[in-house]
Amino acid sequence: MSFEYLEFGKEEKDFIEKIEEISGQNVYSCYQCGKCSAGCAFSSSMDMTVNQLIHLIQLGQKRRVLEANTHWVCASCLTCTVRCPREIDVAALMEAVREYHLREEPEKIIISEIPKKAYDKLPNIALVSNFRKKTG
Amino acid sequence: MKIGVYVCECGSNIAATVDVEDIVERAKEFPNVEVSRVYKYMCADPGQEIIKKDIEEKGLDRIVIAACSPRMHEPTFRAVLEDKGLNPYVLEIVNIREQVSWVHENKEEGTEKAASLLKGAVLRIALMEPLERKKVGVTHKALVIGGGIAGIQASLDLADMGFKTTLVEKTSSIGGKMAQMDKTFPTLDCSQCILSPKMVDVGRHPNIELLSLSEVVEVDGYVGNFKVKIKKNPRYVLEEKCTLCDDCVPVCPVIVHDEYNQGFAPRKAIYIAYPQAIPASYVIDPDACLGIDPLICSKCKDVCGPEAIDFDMQPEIIEEEYGAIIIATGYETYPIENIGEYGYGTIPDVISGLDFERIISSGGPTGGKILRPSDATVPKTVVFIHCAGSRDPSKHLPYCSKVCCMYSTKHALQYKHVVHDGTAINFYIDIRTAGKDYEEFYQRAAEEDHVIYIRGKVSEVFQDGDKILIKSVDTLTGETVELHADLVVLATGMVPSEGTKEMASLLNVSVGINGFIREAHPKLKPVDTAIGGVFVAGTVTGPKDIPETVSNASGAASRAAGILSQDELEIEGTVAKVEESLCRGCGMCVEACPYSAIELKAVNKYGHTVQVAFVNEALCKGCGSCAAACLNGAINQLGYTDGQILELISALGEQ
Numbered sequence: 001m002s003f004e005y006l007e008f009g010k011e012e013k014d015f016i017e018k019i020e021e022i023s024g025q026n027v028y029s030c031y032q033c034g035k036c037s038a039g040c041a042f043s044s045s046m047d048m049t050v051n052q053l054i055h056l057i058q059l060g061q062k063r064r065v066l067e068a069n070t071h072w073v074c075a076s077c078l079t080c081t082v083r084c085p086r087e088i089d090v091a092a093l094m095e096a097v098r099e100y101h102l103r104e105e106p107e108k109i110i111i112s113e114i115p116k117k118a119y120d121k122l123p124n125i126a127l128v129s130n131f132r133k134k135t136g
Numbered sequence: 137m138k139i140g141v142y143v144c145e146c147g148s149n150i151a152a153t154v155d156v157e158d159i160v161e162r163a164k165e166f167p168n169v170e171v172s173r174v175y176k177y178m179c180a181d182p183g184q185e186i187i188k189k190d191i192e193e194k195g196l197d198r199i200v201i202a203a204c205s206p207r208m209h210e211p212t213f214r215a216v217l218e219d220k221g222l223n224p225y226v227l228e229i230v231n232i233r234e235q236v237s238w239v240h241e242n243k244e245e246g247t248e249k250a251a252s253l254l255k256g257a258v259l260r261i262a263l264m265e266p267l268e269r270k271k272v273g274v275t276h277k278a279l280v281i282g283g284g285i286a287g288i289q290a291s292l293d294l295a296d297m298g299f300k301t302t303l304v305e306k307t308s309s310i311g312g313k314m315a316q317m318d319k320t321f322p323t324l325d326c327s328q329c330i331l332s333p334k335m336v337d338v339g340r341h342p343n344i345e346l347l348s349l350s351e352v353v354e355v356d357g358y359v360g361n362f363k364v365k366i367k368k369n370p371r372y373v374l375e376e377k378c379t380l381c382d383d384c385v386p387v388c389p390v391i392v393h394d395e396y397n398q399g400f401a402p403r404k405a406i407y408i409a410y411p412q413a414i415p416a417s418y419v420i421d422p423d424a425c426l427g428i429d430p431l432i433c434s435k436c437k438d439v440c441g442p443e444a445i446d447f448d449m450q451p452e453i454i455e456e457e458y459g460a461i462i463i464a465t466g467y468e469t470y471p472i473e474n475i476g477e478y479g480y481g482t483i484p485d486v487i488s489g490l491d492f493e494r495i496i497s498s499g500g501p502t503g504g505k506i507l508r509p510s511d512a513t514v515p516k517t518v519v520f521i522h523c524a525g526s527r528d529p530s531k532h533l534p535y536c537s538k539v540c541c542m543y544s545t546k547h548a549l550q551y552k553h554v555v556h557d558g559t560a561i562n563f564y565i566d567i568r569t570a571g572k573d574y575e576e577f578y579q580r581a582a583e584e585d586h587v588i589y590i591r592g593k594v595s596e597v598f599q600d601g602d603k604i605l606i607k608s609v610d611t612l613t614g615e616t617v618e619l620h621a622d623l624v625v626l627a628t629g630m631v632p633s634e635g636t637k638e639m640a641s642l643l644n645v646s647v648g649i650n651g652f653i654r655e656a657h658p659k660l661k662p663v664d665t666a667i668g669g670v671f672v673a674g675t676v677t678g679p680k681d682i683p684e685t686v687s688n689a690s691g692a693a694s695r696a697a698g699i700l701s702q703d704e705l706e707i708e709g710t711v712a713k714v715e716e717s718l719c720r721g722c723g724m725c726v727e728a729c730p731y732s733a734i735e736l737k738a739v740n741k742y743g744h745t746v747q748v749a750f751v752n753e754a755l756c757k758g759c760g761s762c763a764a765a766c767l768n769g770a771i772n773q774l775g776y777t778d779g780q781i782l783e784l785i786s787a788l789g790e791q
């Protein structure tokens with residue numbers, strides 16, 4: 001297995017700070033108990049569990065966070081938020097990652113250009129986030 | 137002879153597995169049994185009253201009680217006998233709870249076993265002679281060995297209770313490891329600030345005699361009456377004359393590593409361990425000084441205004457008697473150079489937890505600036521590797537050292553307080569924060585100071601240019617990870633100090649598999665040892681933090697005071713006794729005795745000088761090892777003589 005190289009430079013710190021700013025959450029509060037993932041109805045559809053995603057945010061691993069499908073599968077049911085022992089609004093963190101994603105590439109989704117058959121596959125939440133962003 | 141037999145139901149504890157009525161009936165047929173009864177709780181007052189009434193009315197002179205372990209209620213029932221004028225040793229307790237009902241399920245078999253144990257006891261007690269409890273005097277003075285926070289606390293407590301106390305410290309100052317620390321978890325209060333007032337108190341307490349640079353070299357005697365030899369090494373500076381002016385230091389030509397600063401700073405051959413040291417006096421290191429020979433160098437002596445330096449001081453042997461001894465010789469950190477893959481000793485920027493304490497200390501070699509050893513630059517990424525040596529039964533220490541999760545968190549937090557834009561990463565297996573306010577401290581380090589925690593044990597570190605390459609795993613994501621650090625701090629485990637091992641063997645206290653001293657009972661007697669009058673305080677029994685060390689030390693002091701406050705101590709009557717005419721002086725019993733209670737003495741037998749075994753009753757614990765070892769049957773344990781044991785065995789063999 002190849003080694004993931006961890007860096008703790010400006011890029012990493014900026015990413016963490018941005019996620020914290022959008023979500024209003026302290027990502028360092030998470031002590032990786034995993035209760036959010038344990039209660040999430042969609043964990044099995046995620047390629048990385050919710051707590052793993054949060055851990056990668058703590059490490060500033062932007063690329064890997066954005067590559068995951070976790071935040072897109074999240075339905076914002078808030079089970080994680082209600083159950084987190086560290087009082088982290090986990091759903092807000094998921095939302096923050098989605099927003100970050102869209103802000104990074106704002107033109108990615110142009111509603112009119114989305115092919116009809118892609119609608120089946122596209123998570124609703126992605127469209128919702130996109131609309132919300134565009135309406136400021 | 138009239139024997140009374142009493143069977144306890146212990147609620148349903150015993151009655152559920154043993155037919156108590158049946159064994160009571162059977163006991164009535166055993167020889168010499170005058171009365172046999174059952175009661176729900178023999179140990180309760182009404183139970184005791186039944187026995188007392190029978191002794192009075194039926195004139196019983198031997199009592200057998202079938203109940204729980206004698207460890208529980210032997211003292212209770214002995215008091216019942218004494219109350220009615222009987223010798224406390226004509227009592228036999230048969231343990232039909234732990235040895236029968238709790239270990240058997242079949243009631244029939246349980247009942248049979250209980251009945252034969254009971255019969256054995258009845259036969260044995262018939263041969264029992266009343267025994268005498270001897271009394272020994274007590275020297276009202278305590279010896280505390282080791283002047284770390286444990287020894288300091290124990291000495292102060294004893295001295296405050298009014299007992300004269302000698303505190304023996306091997307090095308030139310008391311204080312131990314705590315004196316090397318900068319701040320302490322979980323409050324982050326400065327270690328010296330909370331320690332030095334206690335050190336000063338020791339220095340000036342009228343009841344404490346402080347012997348620094350000293351070691352206990354010989355201990356004889358027994359509880360209440362220890363005869364101790366202490367070797368006091370020369371300081372070469374008269375404590376009472378030295379004014380701490382420091383004039384001697386600049387002129388001294390010899391420079392060596394300063395052990396207080398973990399070798400990161402130099403010191404001279406004449407020095408003071410640190411400014412707050414107690415005794416407050418400079419000291420000459422005889423190994424470094426140019427031979428303690430004024431003809432070669434006497435530069436310090438020449439400049440010393442108060443004429444405090446004396447090159448002619450000699451080691452002294454002090455002989456003193458003590459009633460109780462507390463061992464507080466502390467711990468050392470695991471020699472982490474043994475963990476080759478972590479590079480300690482070969483990679484300069486891999487340091488230990490104690491090294492870090494000195495580097496971050498404002499009184500340390502860098503004046504509190506965090507600079508790494510190799511090039512004195514400020515490290516931007518610091519990696520803390522937990523469990524360095526600990527929790528590794530295959531090659532290093534099998535146990536958890538208990539304080540290192542906390543001190544690594546403390547170090548990471550302290551680092552972030554100084555280097556705000558730095559990164560502090562803890563690689564851990566589990567985070568163990570079992571102490572008051574400890575979990576909160578850890579959560580604060582992450583939440584407020586952004587200390588990063590990655591679960592996984594580092595496999596290897598390499599020097600890579602001017603950085604250190606860390607190879608590890610992140611078990612939370614299941615991936616192997618690599619990163620570069622500027623400084624690596626190893627959370628070094630704790631091992632018993634050399635002094636602890638030496639004192640354990642000198643005082644004959646047993647040590648556990650890891651070399652720490654074994655408590656008399658790990659839960660119920662945590663500061664006692666198996667040797668009467670010898671107590672333990674602090675990290676000598678295993679890893680402890682400061683709060684636990686201090687309460688442990690106060691516990692040891694109060695246990696010691698329990699002895700020191702008496703004028704006489706009673707010794708158990710069940711000691712070993714030598715039949716001089718049978719003893720052939722082979723010394724096998726001397727070898728067998730775990731408490732060194734037997735010695736061979738020359739006596740005159742029929743006009744010849746021969747060796748005969750002699751038991752020191754104050755040291756004898758009545759374990760019976762000697763009686764089993766003696767091939768001549770010359771040594772017997774009173775209360776468990778061969779004849780008595782044979783009766784017991786014969787009853788058991790009947791079935």
Ligand SMILES: Cc1cc2nc3c(=O)[nH]c(=O)nc-3n(C[C@H](O)[C@H](O)[C@H](O)COP(=O)(O)OP(=O)(O)OC[C@H]3O[C@@H](n4cnc5c(N)ncnc54)[C@H](O)[C@@H]3O)c2cc1C
Pocket residue numbers: 281282283284285286287304305306307309310311312313314317319320321322350351352464465466467468469489490493539543546633634635636638639673674675676680681682683685
């Ligand atoms: C890096 C590090 C950081 C730590 N930080 C904290 C913290 O922040 N908070 C906390 O609660 N705990 C902390 N601890 C734990 C703390 O150090 C111990 O709990 C405490 O020092 C134990 O004290 P002690 O008296 O048992 O042992 P020691 O401090 O080892 O004292 C033993 C004394 O006995 C002397 N001695 C040894 N042999 C002999 C002999 N043969 N004759 C006479 N004297 C002898 C020694 O010279 C020494 O003075 C830390 C430990 C480490 C390693």
Ligand code: SF4
Pocket residue numbers: 029030031032033034035036037051054083084085086087088090
């Ligand atoms: S429940 Fe909260 S603390 Fe636990 S892993 Fe999820 S976010 Fe972290």
Ligand code: SF4
Pocket residue numbers: 373377378379380381382383384385417418436439440441442443444445
């Ligand atoms: S010069 Fe003398 S008095 Fe001054 S510190 Fe040195 S030994 Fe003590």
Ligand code: SF4
Pocket residue numbers: 522523524526527535536537538539540541542565566567568627629
């Ligand atoms: S206290 Fe923590 S670092 Fe120390 S041995 Fe135990 S688990 Fe490892």
Ligand code: SF4
Pocket residue numbers: 714718719720721722723724725726748749765766767768769770771
């Ligand atoms: S073992 Fe027996 S015979 Fe040998 S010295 Fe001891 S008491 Fe005497």
